Amino acid sequence: MTNTTSPADLADEIVQRLRTVVGPGRAHLHEPHFAGNERDYVLECIESTFISSVSPFVQRFEDLLREITGAEHAVAVVNGTAALHLSLVLAGVEPGDEVLMPSLSFVATANAAAHAGAVPHFVDVDTRTLGLDPMALREHLEQSTSRVDGVCVNQDTGRVIRAVVPMHTFGHAVQVDALVEVADDFGLVVVEDAAEALGTTYKGRHAGTFGALGTLSFNGNKTVTTGGGGAILTNDGALAARARHLSTTAKVPHRWAFVHDSVGWNYRMPGLNAALGCAQLEQLDGFVQRKRTLVDRYRSAFEGFSAGVIREEEPECHSNYWLQALILEPSAALHRDMILEEVNDAGLGVRPCWTLLHRLAPFSDAPRASTPVSESLERRIINLPSSVFLTPEPVG
């Protein structure tokens, strides 16, 4: 923002530039798009009467996920929070443990740790990836933890740090290979929160397949939706089998007997949702292509804009561009709330980033590293309308 531009003019300029991309009328932040076999598959599912989690559509959905991500196993569950919670349990997280995660994330990341009885432990992000910073993580672990009986212990709290949850912010891949290296050095299990990153690769490998476990979300606002849904990815057959077992009330298979060998959950995805999801997954490539076209348009629209830049992928990442983002210059960021107000008033669905998790009441006492980059980004990020249908279907 130049010194001569008023905040109102700035908001107005943003509206004008956005309008060149999204056209006139209302544009929400993210709406689903049902242009494939959604209706047919859902009707087929109802016709079969197998609408619960024993439906063949659940298997088909998981097969498609395996194909798309290259993960050896995919386990469909009710939502991304359930996927993360169960993954943390599978990672060996126990009540009273700590779980490392970025403070810049949706609350589900921290809730999942709480559901496992654990305490989130917040670390800073990298200004380029918007995700966990491997160097900052290593430094923090070197300074504040020690190895006791082979496990990583927080010197301040005395609690075991069991796992680390890198999150691929807005669909952009974090430097997950470097993070896995740090985790290995400190004896931590990596559970990737790839809720936003279906269709994203890092160094040619799909997000969510670097850690011991990875999780996806198919909430209504995601690139691909099942209404509500999630999945666990893993290359470890034993973990996958355990995920299936624990997510179906830990029932031991038997023709009729009800024997459950552990506390379990009712976490499997119903067939009705999987049927919708199968149709959506078939369109994923086109969806990602259109989202990548959208960022090209936003980039052009914001050429010469002095108060911020459109977020773009890092060289090693092929992003799904789930949510487009404008990163404001620090001086413009002072007026973020006014901008949000006026742009939303103009019928354009924009929103800030999440409130940093360590500033939410339920997690304000949680341990954390210093988080200057997260704090700067929190003030500067504005997410832009990102629906697939804002750009035309690719030709051919």
Add this chain to the structure above:
Amino acid sequence: MTNTTSPADLADEIVQRLRTVVGPGRAHLHEPHFAGNERDYVLECIESTFISSVSPFVQRFEDLLREITGAEHAVAVVNGTAALHLSLVLAGVEPGDEVLMPSLSFVATANAAAHAGAVPHFVDVDTRTLGLDPMALREHLEQSTSRVDGVCVNQDTGRVIRAVVPMHTFGHAVQVDALVEVADDFGLVVVEDAAEALGTTYKGRHAGTFGALGTLSFNGNKTVTTGGGGAILTNDGALAARARHLSTTAKVPHRWAFVHDSVGWNYRMPGLNAALGCAQLEQLDGFVQRKRTLVDRYRSAFEGFSAGVIREEEPECHSNYWLQALILEPSAALHRDMILEEVNDAGLGVRPCWTLLHRLAPFSDAPRASTPVSESLERRIINLPSSVFLTPEPVG
């Protein structure tokens, strides 16, 4: 069973008698029936693009539940386990507390307590209702608890007993008014597990509306299904508001800001599932009528059967007859497994009752009263094919 009948003859006789009701061919234990507006509503939901929990179908589903049950509030969630878990949290159950429940129940009842960090505490059931016995409960509480600072404390474990969860077995109502009285006398909150009892009334009032909170399930095997789903019923507006808040990540309403004031869950039912559920609820009366016709037929079919009786409702209960049951005589019960084997081999889906919860590994150390009635019933119950479509649509 007369002394002259062999176990194989007994199984054969049961098959013959069942065949007079269900006809030839395979009959599963319980299959859903989609004969109403299921297809239309689900397509309408997809067309609207509101397939997640913000869909108007969720509101409509809850309105229908309120109408049917007479509860002032209904909150639709992802499944019955989630409904129970959240209800226990709302009832004030805290980690380390105990929750009273029948040992004769599906594992979800105990899992929900474990998810809340609590320990199940098992009590015996009544031979007539198959649900918690109010007299046995009172006697057990008198003998094994004391009142400390206004709360009920287990003298053996020193833990607070916070709530009691009566379960309406197979859709038959438990003596819930008497149980509420006992609970009141001992300072316990009543959370009714009415997972199986949609459409059931006790003394003219719908199951699940006697306790502070009641829960329903719409799993694929229930009278009415949403694929996977559940609901919380309550007449307390504050509890309902809290249920909505906690089940939607405890997000404080705001035009854009992400503020969450508590650990929350992703527990709301997606619109896609609610759309199916609306169509199913519209047919509930007919479904219950047909299930009640089915028990008439089973009763006729098993007239003069010496080895067991068809389970019927108690005078004060109008049952939905979710699952039909044959209660074997003790001598015949010795051959239960052989009967199950042979009847299933004949293509008729029958099953025993659940393994008593206190005999499952995860709950074997849980506190409990003596449970002679539960133990007898566990050996004697055989559930019979119970699908709605086994009897014709009512005329007029």
